[in-house]
Amino acid sequence: MPIGIAVVGAGYWGPNLVRNLYASQDFDLRWLCDLDQERAHRVADRYSGVRVTTEFEEVLADEGVEAVAIATPASTHAPIGRAALHAGRHVLLEKPLAASTEEAAELVRLADEYGRTLMCDHTFCYTPAVQYLRDLVAGGDLGDVLFVDSVRINLGLVQPDVDVFWDLAPHDLSILDFVLPGGLRPIGVAAHGADPIGAGVACLGYLSLPLPGGAIAGVHVNWLSPTKIRHMVIGGSRRTVVWDDLNPQQRISVYDRGVDLSPMGGVSADTKRKVNVSYRLGDMHAPALPEREALMGMVTEFAAAIRENRPPLTDGRGGQRVLEVLSAASRSQQAGGAFIDMGTRPMAVAQ
Amino acid sequence: MPIGIAVVGAGYWGPNLVRNLYASQDFDLRWLCDLDQERAHRVADRYSGVRVTTEFEEVLADEGVEAVAIATPASTHAPIGRAALHAGRHVLLEKPLAASTEEAAELVRLADEYGRTLMCDHTFCYTPAVQYLRDLVAGGDLGDVLFVDSVRINLGLVQPDVDVFWDLAPHDLSILDFVLPGGLRPIGVAAHGADPIGAGVACLGYLSLPLPGGAIAGVHVNWLSPTKIRHMVIGGSRRTVVWDDLNPQQRISVYDRGVDLSPMGGVSADTKRKVNVSYRLGDMHAPALPEREALMGMVTEFAAAIRENRPPLTDGRGGQRVLEVLSAASRSQQAGGAFIDMGTRPMAVAQ
Amino acid sequence: MPIGIAVVGAGYWGPNLVRNLYASQDFDLRWLCDLDQERAHRVADRYSGVRVTTEFEEVLADEGVEAVAIATPASTHAPIGRAALHAGRHVLLEKPLAASTEEAAELVRLADEYGRTLMCDHTFCYTPAVQYLRDLVAGGDLGDVLFVDSVRINLGLVQPDVDVFWDLAPHDLSILDFVLPGGLRPIGVAAHGADPIGAGVACLGYLSLPLPGGAIAGVHVNWLSPTKIRHMVIGGSRRTVVWDDLNPQQRISVYDRGVDLSPMGGVSADTKRKVNVSYRLGDMHAPALPEREALMGMVTEFAAAIRENRPPLTDGRGGQRVLEVLSAASRSQQAGGAFIDMGTRPMAVAQ
Amino acid sequence: MPIGIAVVGAGYWGPNLVRNLYASQDFDLRWLCDLDQERAHRVADRYSGVRVTTEFEEVLADEGVEAVAIATPASTHAPIGRAALHAGRHVLLEKPLAASTEEAAELVRLADEYGRTLMCDHTFCYTPAVQYLRDLVAGGDLGDVLFVDSVRINLGLVQPDVDVFWDLAPHDLSILDFVLPGGLRPIGVAAHGADPIGAGVACLGYLSLPLPGGAIAGVHVNWLSPTKIRHMVIGGSRRTVVWDDLNPQQRISVYDRGVDLSPMGGVSADTKRKVNVSYRLGDMHAPALPEREALMGMVTEFAAAIRENRPPLTDGRGGQRVLEVLSAASRSQQAGGAFIDMGTRPMAVAQ
Structure with missing residues (x-):
């Protein structure tokens, strides 16, 4: 029915x-x-x-x-x-x-x-690529998420009443909210925008979103770039995935590479930490993704x-979380790029 | 002699x-x-x-x-x-x-x-690519510099006593100091680093450097990326140049593209600015660069x-300016990503 | 009207x-x-x-x-x-x-x-890219055409009653006919096809088309390639153009590069030719192309x-020339890849 | 000792x-x-x-x-x-x-x-990439080899006493000899060279090498290309591998893609073959290769x-097989691109 x-x-x-x-x-x-x-x-x-x-x-x-x-x-x-x-x-x-x-x-x-x-x-969360990203994180294949870097730049329509963060970053943020376990819940937000052409609104800028557990997400949005880039990296403790949305032949690349740290035996009384750094230089795997609307x-x-x-x-809560980050970004910009603490936002309390 | x-x-x-x-x-x-x-x-x-x-x-x-x-x-x-x-x-x-x-x-x-x-x-300032960048800016071909975005990421040697900013960003900063007219003199510095693997130092991070005149420079450095990227964009009011150092067949691409704003005639008393936005979608030019050490x-x-x-x-002053930005970045990190004002730094006064 | x-x-x-x-x-x-x-x-x-x-x-x-x-x-x-x-x-x-x-x-x-x-x-001849190629050749910017290499490969629909040459090569040949001064008039045709999967028709193959004046055109068509390539190079005595139709951000690249030969002074009685070889390693230029149907x-x-x-x-003559090359390719294949002389084809006589 | x-x-x-x-x-x-x-x-x-x-x-x-x-x-x-x-x-x-x-x-x-x-x-056969190719074929991962396509082009030193086939193709042919099971034993050789600049020797050209079982190898060598390409595809009945030697971050890509044919049930008395064509659009896998001389x-x-x-x-026999193909290529060129039958070559008899 x-x-x-x-x-x-x-x-x-x-x-x-x-x-x-x-x-x-x-x-x-x-x-x-x-x-x-x-x-x-x-x-x-x-x-x-x-x-x-x-x-x-x-x-x-x-x-x-x-x-x-x-x-x-x-x-x-x-x-x-x-x-x-x-x-x-x-x-x-x-x-x-x-x-x-x-x-x-x-x-x-x-x-x-x-x-x-x-x-x-x-x-965007219902594209095959983003669904794959979500499954990859949820299934544990990436391990813990260590960092996310998202770049969304191209020569874009400068708009009079919305800045580049509100125009472009909702895509990155809603994808982050969809992919990160528990949704997008940064500890804080810092936004650094610039309006070098005198448009009256930021035409390019950077978001820095520290995440719980020492991770960080960075977002670069830009209306003034002569080239178009749609590129997101999600770094994990086990694997790292690169999503290049402009490469239809290989949108998703999963790298079995990373840096491992293990405490060294016999640590002396030095204040300096001693760790063994080891690298995994493993293979890369690019899944075939279905084409569907x-x-x-x-x-x-x-x-x-x-x-x-x-x-x-x-759901509505995801939309709310995205909105809260965008609002915090605006406040950060107004405060000259100050770091806006998100720790006490009502929603987090409410849940 | x-x-x-x-x-x-x-x-x-x-x-x-x-x-x-x-x-x-x-x-x-x-x-x-x-x-x-x-x-x-x-x-x-x-x-x-x-x-x-x-x-x-x-x-x-x-x-x-x-x-x-x-x-x-x-x-x-x-x-x-x-x-x-x-x-x-x-x-x-x-x-x-x-x-x-x-x-x-x-x-x-x-x-x-x-x-x-x-x-x-x-x-690095003596490579043919960076020399070309400097000449391009100095010769006026780019117009005013509107933004710089520099990405330097790869699976890198995590070092115990130097963070990723001090390890990688000196390259980006010294190049900026070399290329920007008058050297690298940001209004301030915000640094957002992260140490998601517990190395004791930041393993990836972002620098935001507002420049005089509304421009901004952003630097992304990362030891944890599975792929290697060496990519700098210098956006100008007339042209924009992309430097991809890992593409030996086309390191430098100069785009005759951009966004132009001109005030609209007959602006009313509205508080909102009225501007005409126009795009230039011009050609791209990639110079042949010599090979030399x-x-x-x-x-x-x-x-x-x-x-x-x-x-x-x-010169020494350039080295000093790079050092001042790195020091400010460290202070910003210690202050949780706070924006460090560079306006009163002694050197600027001294000159 | x-x-x-x-x-x-x-x-x-x-x-x-x-x-x-x-x-x-x-x-x-x-x-x-x-x-x-x-x-x-x-x-x-x-x-x-x-x-x-x-x-x-x-x-x-x-x-x-x-x-x-x-x-x-x-x-x-x-x-x-x-x-x-x-x-x-x-x-x-x-x-x-x-x-x-x-x-x-x-x-x-x-x-x-x-x-x-x-x-x-x-x-295809009415796409902005092919129109640009034609103008480039007609305007003399390339100089004399020395070679053409065209690759059109991807995982394609194997068809029961038409081989890969008749399915894919008409695109390459009609473009060649459109771009080459005087149309596509090869001296001869050799076709080397293969049917390694037992489809009953050639599933991949190569066309070699010697052109007047010592030039040559090569066409590679393939239904069995896992990757998709649409790549044509037209080498000229002055410049060389590369058309990569799958790179919408840079479909056309014109290289001011090439090899120049000049007879050496004081040539001895040696049978061996003495020439000075010199290289031009000039810039590359990528025109902005309009988007239109x-x-x-x-x-x-x-x-x-x-x-x-x-x-x-x-015009009809162009269609006829393409058909004659395809027919000669079929005859060449039937004769085990023999070279089919096109010198006396009726159309050339008729004009 | x-x-x-x-x-x-x-x-x-x-x-x-x-x-x-x-x-x-x-x-x-x-x-x-x-x-x-x-x-x-x-x-x-x-x-x-x-x-x-x-x-x-x-x-x-x-x-x-x-x-x-x-x-x-x-x-x-x-x-x-x-x-x-x-x-x-x-x-x-x-x-x-x-x-x-x-x-x-x-x-x-x-x-x-x-x-x-x-x-x-x-x-070249001792590079990690070619060793990987050999293992891939020998281990059966590719299935039967259906086709090989090799492109080796760049602005090259035009040499007075050796043509482009003898200068560049030995690399492709020795690799083929190394990778193909049983070595390089084509049924025949057709070579189509061109000397459009009057160098006295072929400066670009194509080799077509039909292989036993309906497969084919094609080689394109060119001294006049403004761009450098080192690209080999080995198509197999199960998988297909692409080797791009100029992409150090992803030299080898193994695609689990291909075309499968199966006879249709209830074939009528038609002369035309009836087959079911099916596609595999599977994942791609890029192995991490060691760096060694x-x-x-x-x-x-x-x-x-x-x-x-x-x-x-x-071994010497491999070197001999490469030499025999190069010699046949020269004979084919002298005969205007005629197909040279390799079926009765002495070496094959001797073994």
Whole structure:
């Protein structure tokens, strides 16, 4: 029995949601809601049985609608999502989950209260490469995560009202949240941005995220690079994986290499630590990855989470964690790159 | 008339200095001085006319010695260099220039007082690729420098008494000092290191160096990477250059690409800036670079600086600036990644 | 005034022609003709005003149809094209132009007789990269063409009724015909194919095509390669260009490198030639190429050729030349790799 | 007990042999023989106990000399090697083994008669990469060899008296001989060379070598390429290996990919074969290879072969097979690229 669903927002991303929800066996797409009726018709009229409305109340009045997928501007995520949750609907939200961490926390709380599924559409997490990364970490093949380095640079559209961190880093951060065991929970955040062209917002910058256990994640985002790089390294105590998303013939390379330390016998009274350093220079393994559309995987996971009454892989809390890091990054920037302590953030306490 | 010279230190780097100074037409290599006489003989005996001694005083007593090249451990640079300068000799020092910024400042001051040449052997600056980078910036082809990003990572020898910043970043920093107009003078330094394997020192880390005019330099150094990367991007307002030192067939790529901003006509009273963003997606140009040994270029520059009584391209002040950034990086690390202001550093005042 | 046109064939490639001809300002797409009426409707019904028929006579009876684009199986190219030309229509044919060189020659002859445009849809020739190659050769920047080496390999669909030469090499050969001054006119053809898996047809192979003036073209096609390579080098006496179609960031690289020979002065009576060999190790230049759909460029060229009453860039003679090389390759293979002399081929005589 | 040995020839390669034989525990290097006494002294005087002579007879008169390593011009290989074998010495010869296939056959025959070791210094076969290739084929991991494609191109020294096949292809052919089970025994040879710059010899060209069982090897050598490529693919029925010698971080990549054919059930009386084609798109594996000098491995193998009285891995017969292919390539070129049948070559009969 397919799940009745409505899409809100027919702009940039909405049509992709419509296409995939319509094609999915798991869903019965009933409505496309947008303030611009003509725009909504242009999208919906290709799919028989999908009604168009400009009134979200009309959607909520339809008892056949069990879930709502929201692809509107970020500032409207909270009011629409809140209304849907209050009306007992499951909610799928485009990223960022909300416009502030407070709003995000409220959405998470409401979903808990009403026992509804709250999911964030971190599409990249449903690509075969990122799924492989997650399995590799979860399966223990990497050992403990020692460091993550992520580079996402290219000549990009300089935007007037969002800086390069909010534009590009959500991808890196949502992937980190998806891949790291327990999600992305840095000890703190330091952000060093620069606006050398006078755009009014940071056009390139670096995030440093110390992780528990001595690990660290670094993110480099840049709109001014003449070359395009999409490169992430996850270093582990047993193996290290390199993900080069622009190399379709070898996106993932798993290296059986690393540095091992073992305490030396007969340590003297020196203050200096004595350790034996040994290297593993082992083989590299590049898995064959299937080709499939990430968005359909996301849609399928939303349905499964609703049916099994469990949090989806990219749940509201994940979206909230990403938002908290982005917010901390903005605060760090405002404080001239100061280190923002994340140790007492409410969410961590709440769990 | 060749310049009489002595080499102090027959360890790791000394033999390379001996070989190049001996082969140079500019120098008359007279002495190799090392506390370990046998080691000195093993190196010197291949070259006729090079005497060996364990006493530095014997070297200074030789009036034919006009210059001294010092390749001893960093902690001995200051005492040996000081003695040589007091004795009226020109001095070439391996990097780092000294063990502390105070010592470095003293050496610079002494060289000024005695009117002697003080040079730091930043060998990498004499490679064809780095010389090309310097000319590109100096000639105005890049326009203003907007950002620099430097990555130097590979499975490296974890060292007990020096962290990854002091081991690897001197290369990046000395190159920056060489290439940037006016040398490396960041507004501040933030260093985020991590020691996820319990080595006792940072094994990977990030330096963020805001530069005057809104630019920024970022450096990523890492001993734990399974792959080797030597990659520097210098973004300019007119062009951007990528240096990939591991691609001998195309080390340097100059991109005629970038983002241009121009104020929009008829700007309203809005607080938000209005700008026109335009892209240049121009050609790429990869120069043919000659193959030649960097060290001989360094030796030749030392002789030319002595003869022309001018500062060498990599002078003591450059070595001092590199040392100051490294010291600030250490302070930043000790302060949990805090931003260390460099605005009032003595050297900048002194000049 | 747009040119009335009909498309014949609604199979694999026909829909692409329909889409581009419909979108073009130059054409008025009036008919889609296919034996399978339902298939034709599925394609045509998205475009208003495009009628469907199963009878080619109905198309020819429409006096508004001035041109016919044929995307049917190769064996039917000649009868359909012949009928269209006899009926005074311009003809665009998918590659290969016909099923035999005799048929191809007849189509070329008919088009000449009736003064109609005959074009072969060598789509690849309308990509920005191949257009750049053609301009580079035509403009003299390369100097004389000394050699061409083309590699087109990947794990490919082994086909029961066409060998790897007929499947893949038409791309290389049509590009060569497009780029080489005067078209592809090899002195001879040798083909060395292999069928190591028992597929019944050659699954990989090499073509050697000596060109006038001592030059040579080599083509390597392979269905069994685990990696995908699309790589062509055109070596010239002044410069050499490398086209790597799988590197979207740098498809074209023009090298100012080469070998120069000059006779030595004072040559003795030795039988051995004395020459001075000198190398140019100059820079490399990678042009920024626009992104645009090749097929629309082809459609535009068809219209321009009709209007200007001139041969299109990829005319019937070009299609014929490609077919003659493929036919010679088959004969060479049947003769165990023997060299097939192309010196007396009728087409060359005819021109 | 080390084997007494003499080196003949102190030119380009001789000094490398001297250095490695002197350093080897397996050999006692007693003589360096060269017509140019001064040149011999310049090489030998660095090594104590190595005598110099201009008379090969003096070498043979020393009963302590059990083996002779010959690094003289190819035209002198046969007379020197013949004399050494007649005098009961083991012989190591630089490639090519001799100046003609007849001479090569005579050396092989003499070594058999006298029961001496005859080895050809195919140095490349002792690199870790080629050893890995050999093991991969020998161990059955690749399955049956289906094809080999080897590309060896770069801007090279155009030589007046040797064409590009004799200059570059010996590397590819000796590697093939080393890697293919049973050595390099093509059914025939076709060579297509070109001399587009008027050098008097072929400057680029293609070898096609059909192998037994339907396989084929192709070799592309080129002195005129502006880029350097060293790339070999060995396609097998189970796996395929790619060797990229210019990628030190990943020289060898083993792909678990390929095309499988299986006869379809219920084949009708059609003449056309019916087969099921299936693809394996499996993982890739890149082994970590040790770093070691190939020449020392060659020297060690020479000693082991002498001591164990067995043919060395690169024996005289291998050198002879390489020479026969090169000779056939020259004959093919002279015959305009005709296919030269190798089926009845004497060596194959002799074994």
